[in-house]
Each structure stands twice: as structure tokens, then as C-alpha cells.
Amino acid sequence: MLMLKAVLYARYSSDLQNPGSIDDQLRLCRELAERQGWEIVGLYHDEAVSGASLQGRDGLQRLMEDGQARQFDIVCAEALDRISRDQEDMARIHKRLRFVGVALHTVSDGRVDELHVGFRGTMNALFLRDLAEKTHRGLRGRVEQGRSGGGLAYGYDVAADQGEGARQINEREAPVIRRIFKLFADGQSPGRIAAALNAEDIYGPRNRLWSGTTIRGHRSRGTGIINNELYRGVLVWNRQRYLKDPQTGRRLARPNPPESWIRTEVPELRIVSDALWQAVQLRQDEIENRSRAIAEGVRIAAKAREQGLLPVSSGLCRLLVCGLCGGEIIHVGRQRYGCAAHARKKACDNRRTLERRVMDAEIRSVLEEAAVTIMLHAEPLEQEAQAQGDLQERRMERERQELVVVEGRIQSVMTAIEDGLYTPALKTRMQQLEDRAARLRASLQIAGAHQRAALTAPRRFTAQARKLIGALRERDDTETVLKLRRMIGPVAMTPAAGQSGLRFTLRARRGWEG
Ligand SMILES: [Zn+2]
Incomplete structure (x- = not known):
């Protein structure tokens, strides 16, 4: 039997906070190819911050060229937005591949057809693609009605008589939330606030002890008591989407960009005033600015150390050799690295140096x-x-x-x-x-x-x-x-x-x- 030839395409962000991404994408694609009985004949990938443009995406451009030369039958990607988030680009890519008889498959959608490209493209453009999933559709309806789109937050009870997902303010917990906001705005640290509440036997979310983290959370992710917009009467949903790992069946959470978050006003769930909310935001800004200043100080100190020409270790440079003389690459000063033989005795012609970053x-x-x-x-x-x-x-x-x-x-x-x-x-x-x-x-x-x-x-x-x-x-x-x-x-x-x-x-x- 003739095996269809497939190539894999992955795109990953240069953001090192998400290092598993390319492995995950390729593994999912490989599994799809294996299930379908395709022979994997190539791999293309791009490191790109955004999927919105084809600029600087050499991998995709090579893929299109090789596709034109009909070197394979199928392109396999994890999801359409790995190929492009831009609807026009997506449509063009799909059309060009279809013209030469190359099919496009994604792990999340299977074979991609024209209707798909149009529909998905629109959805991607709106950053709402996962709302198309059946289960999410139900949830979204509830969000728009101002009800719970996720778990039950501290400060609220289920209001079973008002329909599925509805909630109401818990009058015992709401004052605790207001107190936390007030103390934080007044300059108390989350750790101290937590200690005070614990000392009074006031329990936190899920009846656990309070901790600084419970209160502080991560501002950018909207976690922590002081970052929960529900307390000012705004319900935020679609912060992350879920992918199912076909191997383990587990759901993997992926953060969505803030543009795709959905906000709905729910004034009946408001616990803190806008003024108090703003005061807390302001104090968080101050804290962030201060830690940025500290980071800058650390950077300046490191630079000073550099200029003292003390060796600064970059573990990674030990992986390098000079391509001309085969010798070591070392720190040659001022955050730069180069051939040791050149730096020490000008015994090698490799005079190029580059910054550590x-x-x-x-x-x-x-x-x-x-x-x-x-x-x-x-x-x-x-x-x-x-x-x-x-x-x-x-x-x-x-x-x-x-x-x-x-x-x-x-x-x-x-x-x-x-x-x-x-x-x-x-x-x-x-x-x-x-x-x-x-x-x-x-x-x-x-x-x-x-x-x-x-x-x-x-x-x-x-x-x-x-x-x-x-x-x-x-x-x-x-x-x-x-x-x-x-x-x-x-x-x-x-x-x-x-x-x-x-x-x-x-x-x-x-x-x-x-
Ligand atoms: Zn050299």
C-alpha cells in the first residue's frame, strides 16, 4: 500500500515561559499522522511571537515552496492558528495547497476544508475560536446572563433557585473581601493581611487558611482576591482554553490573549466600590514599578561586574566551538563572547563576537x-x-x-x-x-x-x-x-x-x- 507523505508544521513563541509548546505540538501532530497511517517526511517550524503575519516565518515559506513542488501530500498542524491567525493569509495558504493537491489537517479539526477556513478564520480573528465548542457554547450563554462561567469564587454562594450557574453574594464573606481590599490599599502586605485573618479564625477560600498568595495572586492572570474583577461587578471569562491531550485524555489549559477575554457587567455581584478597586490597582502599580527598579539595579550591577572583566558564566557557551579553529568560545568582555584563540593570541581569524543574550x-x-x-x-x-x-x-x-x-x-x-x-x-x-x-x-x-x-x-x-x-x-x-x-x-x-x-x-x- 502506498503511504501518504505528511509534513508537520509547528509554530512556537520565543517566550521561554512556555517551553513545552513545540514538543506538545509536534507530539500531537505525530500522533495524528500515526493514527492516520501517514509517513512523516518532513518538519517545518517557526519561532514567532505572533501568528498574524507571514513575515519572518521561513519555515512556513519553505513549506509552501516544497508543497508547490509536491514533495508531500498532507500538512499537519496542531491547530489552524498555528499556521496563521490572519484570515486572508489562512485562506490564501489553504487555496495554494489545495491547488497543488496538498491536504491540510489539524489535530483539533481533522481535515480542513474551505468552509472551515472561512469559519475558523473569522473565529480566530475574533479570538473566540473555542467558544465554538459545544460545551463552551452552553457556558458562554451563562456568562452572558451574568452567571458563573467557572468555579465558585470566595464571596459568593450558589443561587440554586435562580437556575444553573447563578450565584449570589455571601454576606459573611463579602465584608472580609472589602477588608482585604481596604488593608491592601492602605499599604499592608498580603502576608500580613493573611496572618491577621488567620489569627481571627476567619477562613479563606475552600475553608483553608489565608496566605499571601491567595490574596496577591498574579495580576496578569487575574488570580488572587485583589485581582478578581467579579468583586467590582465584572465577570471575566475565556481567560484560557482547553485542549484535550489524545494520549492521556487530560485537558490542557492554554492561556488566551487578553483581547479574547469576555467581560460582562454583573452589578448585582459587586462587593467593592470602583474607588476601592482603583486604589488597589494603584498600589499594585507602585509595587510593580518598584520591583522593576530593583531589576534594573540588578542589571546595572551585572554590567558593572562585566566591565570589571570578571568572567561571567554562561553555561550555554560551553556548548560552542569556534567554526574556524575548533577551539573554545569564551567571554571576551563587555557581555560579549568570541573565539578564545583569537582573543588571546590572535591565532584564529574568527574575530566576530556576540552578545550573550x-x-x-x-x-x-x-x-x-x-x-x-x-x-x-x-x-x-x-x-x-x-x-x-x-x-x-x-x-x-x-x-x-x-x-x-x-x-x-x-x-x-x-x-x-x-x-x-x-x-x-x-x-x-x-x-x-x-x-x-x-x-x-x-x-x-x-x-x-x-x-x-x-x-x-x-x-x-x-x-x-x-x-x-x-x-x-x-x-x-x-x-x-x-x-x-x-x-x-x-x-x-x-x-x-x-x-x-x-x-x-x-x-x-x-x-x-x-
Ligand atoms: Zn577560532
């Missing part, structure tokens, strides 16, 4: 590509190892058979000698046979051990490399960097045309081959 970003993008490459090659490599193993096994079988024959002959010679047929020629023959048997036994022993290691090597390699790359997304720990370098080889930093004046390439090496 840029260098780290370049290395990270090489690592992400490496992670993808490793993942895409995991299976073929295991198959290759298996095939090599089978060959090896056949060779070992021949040796085992030969050993049986040789041992049989040794036995015959022994019998001849015992029968009194001893001759010098027989003695030489005996020696040869003994040698051969010893060599076969040694060979079989070594091959057996090698065989066991070789069969599991690709799997171990893949797992270990992905684990290390994953760890480096969190922090650039030198030991992890060095371990990874031993496995996948160094990244060469070579002078090149272009913006940074440098090219970064993984000197690909298949780690388990030593």
Missing part, C-alpha cells in the same frame, strides 16, 4: 532544532539498530555453529591420541583447533555484550538527549551543557553573512557511536 538565543534555537531532529530520528534509528542487531545475530549464529564443529574435531583428535595414534602433525593440528575455538569463544562473548548495548543505545540516547535539552530550557547549568555536548557534539560558531555575522550549526554526530 543573542548567543544564548541562537544556541537555544539550535537546541530546539536538535530536539526535533532527535525525535524525528528516534524510530528510524531504533529500526536501524534492530537491523544491525539482526545481522550481528546471524554472524554470531555462524560462529556458534563453527564452534560446535571445532569442538567436535578437538574431541576426535583427543580420541585418536588416546587410541595411540599420536604424531607430531596431529599435535600441530590440535594446537590450531584449540586456537580457533578460543578465538570463537572470545568473539562470541564480546559480540554478545556489544549486541545488548547496541540494541538499546538509540533509545537511551534519544531519551537522555531530550531530557538534557529539556533541562536546559529551565536553566543553563554547565554540567548539563557538557553532558549534552558529549552526546550530540558541539555547536560550531562560524563567521557568516547576515545580521549577527555568525552561523550556528550543530556538528551533528550520532552520540552513541562514540
Whole structure:
């Protein structure tokens, strides 16, 4: 049977707070391809903050070119908005692919047709796409009626007699909320407010003790008592959307951009006045400004340390080698990194240096590509190892058979000698046979051990490399960097045309081959 050829497309934001994103997207796409029995023949991806424009999205542009050349049958993406959030672009891409007979499939929608593109495009443009889901439709209706779109917040009770999802103010909890707002606006810290409430045996949400976090939460995510807009009579919904992980069946929450949040006035649920709400916002602004100032101070201090030319460790730079001389890349001063041989003795012509921030970003993008490459090659490599193993096994079988024959002959010679047929020629023959048997036994022993290691090597390699790359997304720990370098080889930093004046390439090496 002819297998359809599929390519995967993923787009991920450069925001390192969401490092799992590309892995998740590719895994979901791969699973879709596997379920459908497609052969994955390529992978395209872009690192882009926004899906709104095709500018700077080389991956997608290459995909379109290769699609035009009919190098595959299917494009597979996690969702339509990974390809584009712009309706016109989306329609154009779909049309061009359809023209050359390439189908577009997404994990969330299956095969994408024209109607889909139009409909989804509109929805995406409004950032409301998940509202189209059946369950959400019901919830949205309730939100618009000013009822609960999620869990029950502190300060409210279920008003069962007013229909599903309706709520009303809890007259015992509402004064506590007003008190928290007042104290915070007056300059008390969330931790102190929590301690005072706990000391009075006033319980917090879900009957737990109060903590600073319960009160403070995260302003940008709208969590925490002082950030809950419901208390000023505004219901906010659609802060996040949910994707179902087909492997585990678990729902994964993804934050929605603030533009897609839905706000509904619910004056009957108001607990704090607008003036008090504003006072709390103001104090939060002050706190944020102060912490920004502290961060700036830290930055200035770091810069001063740089100018003192003290070595500043960037764990990631240990992954690099100079593309010209193969030597180390080191900190050469003023936050910049370059070839050690050039910096120390001008012994190398690689005079380019680059800023740590840029260098780290370049290395990270090489690592992400490496992670993808490793993942895409995991299976073929295991198959290759298996095939090599089978060959090896056949060779070992021949040796085992030969050993049986040789041992049989040794036995015959022994019998001849015992029968009194001893001759010098027989003695030489005996020696040869003994040698051969010893060599076969040694060979079989070594091959057996090698065989066991070789069969599991690709799997171990893949797992270990992905684990290390994953760890480096969190922090650039030198030991992890060095371990990874031993496995996948160094990244060469070579002078090149272009913006940074440098090219970064993984000197690909298949780690388990030593
Ligand atoms: Zn060099």
C-alpha cells in the first residue's frame, strides 16, 4: 500500500515561559499522522511571537515552496492558528495547497476544508475560536446572563433557585473581601493581611487558611482576591482554553490573549466600590514599578561586574566551538563572547563576537532544532539498530555453529591420541583447533555484550538527549551543557553573512557511536 507523505508544521513563541509548546505540538501532530497511517517526511517550524503575519516565518515559506513542488501530500498542524491567525493569509495558504493537491489537517479539526477556513478564520480573528465548542457554547450563554462561567469564587454562594450557574453574594464573606481590599490599599502586605485573618479564625477560600498568595495572586492572570474583577461587578471569562491531550485524555489549559477575554457587567455581584478597586490597582502599580527598579539595579550591577572583566558564566557557551579553529568560545568582555584563540593570541581569524543574550538565543534555537531532529530520528534509528542487531545475530549464529564443529574435531583428535595414534602433525593440528575455538569463544562473548548495548543505545540516547535539552530550557547549568555536548557534539560558531555575522550549526554526530 502506498503511504501518504505528511509534513508537520509547528509554530512556537520565543517566550521561554512556555517551553513545552513545540514538543506538545509536534507530539500531537505525530500522533495524528500515526493514527492516520501517514509517513512523516518532513518538519517545518517557526519561532514567532505572533501568528498574524507571514513575515519572518521561513519555515512556513519553505513549506509552501516544497508543497508547490509536491514533495508531500498532507500538512499537519496542531491547530489552524498555528499556521496563521490572519484570515486572508489562512485562506490564501489553504487555496495554494489545495491547488497543488496538498491536504491540510489539524489535530483539533481533522481535515480542513474551505468552509472551515472561512469559519475558523473569522473565529480566530475574533479570538473566540473555542467558544465554538459545544460545551463552551452552553457556558458562554451563562456568562452572558451574568452567571458563573467557572468555579465558585470566595464571596459568593450558589443561587440554586435562580437556575444553573447563578450565584449570589455571601454576606459573611463579602465584608472580609472589602477588608482585604481596604488593608491592601492602605499599604499592608498580603502576608500580613493573611496572618491577621488567620489569627481571627476567619477562613479563606475552600475553608483553608489565608496566605499571601491567595490574596496577591498574579495580576496578569487575574488570580488572587485583589485581582478578581467579579468583586467590582465584572465577570471575566475565556481567560484560557482547553485542549484535550489524545494520549492521556487530560485537558490542557492554554492561556488566551487578553483581547479574547469576555467581560460582562454583573452589578448585582459587586462587593467593592470602583474607588476601592482603583486604589488597589494603584498600589499594585507602585509595587510593580518598584520591583522593576530593583531589576534594573540588578542589571546595572551585572554590567558593572562585566566591565570589571570578571568572567561571567554562561553555561550555554560551553556548548560552542569556534567554526574556524575548533577551539573554545569564551567571554571576551563587555557581555560579549568570541573565539578564545583569537582573543588571546590572535591565532584564529574568527574575530566576530556576540552578545550573550543573542548567543544564548541562537544556541537555544539550535537546541530546539536538535530536539526535533532527535525525535524525528528516534524510530528510524531504533529500526536501524534492530537491523544491525539482526545481522550481528546471524554472524554470531555462524560462529556458534563453527564452534560446535571445532569442538567436535578437538574431541576426535583427543580420541585418536588416546587410541595411540599420536604424531607430531596431529599435535600441530590440535594446537590450531584449540586456537580457533578460543578465538570463537572470545568473539562470541564480546559480540554478545556489544549486541545488548547496541540494541538499546538509540533509545537511551534519544531519551537522555531530550531530557538534557529539556533541562536546559529551565536553566543553563554547565554540567548539563557538557553532558549534552558529549552526546550530540558541539555547536560550531562560524563567521557568516547576515545580521549577527555568525552561523550556528550543530556538528551533528550520532552520540552513541562514540
Ligand atoms: Zn577560532
